[in-house]
Amino acid sequence: MSGHLLAVTGEWILIVIVLAGAIPELAGAWQFMLAAGHRWRNHYSACRPAFPRTAVLIPAWNEGAVLAASIDRLLAAEYPPESLRVYVVDDASTDSTPAVVKAKEAQYPGRVVHLRRERGGQGKAHTLNHGLAVILGDDWMEALLITDADVIFEPATLRTMTRHLADPAVGAVTSYIKEGSRPGNYLTRFIGYEYITAQAAARRGQNVIGALACLAGGAQLHSRANLLALGGRIDTTSLAEDTFTTFETQLRGRQVVFEPHATCWAEEPESVTALWKQRLRWARGNVQVTIRYRRLWFRQPLRRRGRTHHLGSLTFGLLWFCLFLQPIFMITSSAALLTLYFTGSPSAWPAFRVLWVTNAATYLFITGLALLIDPQTARRAWPQAVMFPGLVNLVIITESCFPRAARAAAVALHVSGGQAAAITVFAYGWLAASLVVGYLVKVVEPHRGGRLVSLLLLYLAGYGSLLCACTFASYVKELRGADMTWDKTEKTGKVALPG
């Protein structure tokens, strides 16, 4: 009797673990629901026309190909010219960067400043701190915009951001960075779609919660008071200096706002190898943030300077950890399903169906709403939006939602019992296996003919699986205590604003 009870309990535990595999997707859908709540909870009522004297800080290491256009666009902003200066911190560049900046100094006297580090290569945070020390050295700067050398601002973007600084409770503002490589390729279009979900939707939702996870490294506007409160320096001990800055700002009682109607454009990686390097850096930074703020998660909001931050709220914690632990959810869900299957449990198939029908519903909701949030990107990237989960996932989703049709297809194709069992094992184990395929997408690309194989694998396993594999790799790197080398993403100046 006790053995039976144990078996039943074990089976239910396994079922719960299987169903937990849907939690990250449900959290994603919840974030989209929160984004819809931006209609009621936003910061616009506190906005006023504001044009603080703004210093733009651009860290640059061998950015000669992209800098000139970025500076030109910044200085053409709809902003009082005498209230806008650009500081380029040249991190010991060996290309044309110094010449480009000097030419811009001559073209815009008093509005472009070239700062040079003779010893570079220590990472972006060190480069930023070099510029910060100079900019904070006098009283001119009232607001600081940190951006990247390849980011192209639209004319209204800066003033659309500064209007939030009229509210002294706001310490920092970030904008919607869109993928701007032209002509781009399949990978940049995947990234373009990803940015709708990760920025336009997710950060709107975070505005609603009152806790922002990250100020985009390429467009973060700080008030002077906020920078001084942060000690006038950017954290140099991690690979996620922008996330640390975001957290510290909120922990010190200042609000961080995402302004979805301030748009700028950035060049994104066109190869999986470059994307992997970039995302591994981000993911490792997230591991570091998760550990550094381990006493923050799921704690009651604190009140500082009369304002409550919500970094410790249940909602924010769930959203953070669902994304952070998604590979673990995938692996354990598959393992539990296979255990149910191989122990002959009748619950395996129903649990599998519930898991995948839930995934289907969240996929349809997220994809549909994401495409409506940003129709401009949707026009370019809708095929990548549809294929975001990958072909195999879509087949499994279809099979789960329409099992009668799948069964009829199996009969028509004369699938034998053994083949059916093999297909079942494959489907049950796919969530975990997709991480391996996602990793292979990166591994095969540099080899001869690998680009095509990588592309095929990417469409089979999905872009999401590639990102999850990268997240898993970040756990491994951090566990191993790998060096914190700053692998800069190469930029070639392919950003073009839409006509």
Place this chain on the structure above:
Amino acid sequence: MTAEPGRPAETGGPERPEGPAAEGPAAEGPAAEGPSAEGPSTEGTVVPSPAWQPTAFAAEIRAALRYERGLAVKAAAVLAALAVLLVLRQLYFALPAAGGGRQSRA
């Protein structure tokens, strides 16, 4: 689609000033004292904005709010469409609950 999302400025239309003199932020003027709680000229100096009319600013904010209202409607529409799909699927494609682990598939 007449306006791209996230770009209310294009519908609200900021007006460019006539000349450099008109663009002055008046940062040194009385309005430059702003709402900063920690002293002048440290946070978000508010100016009456001779460069960009308050009416244009208000129009931009209205456009942003209009977009956000539309977003909520879009979310509701997508949810409704999803619900319809699920109901249709239940009505026309649902199988009776299948039993039996390995044997239940294919």
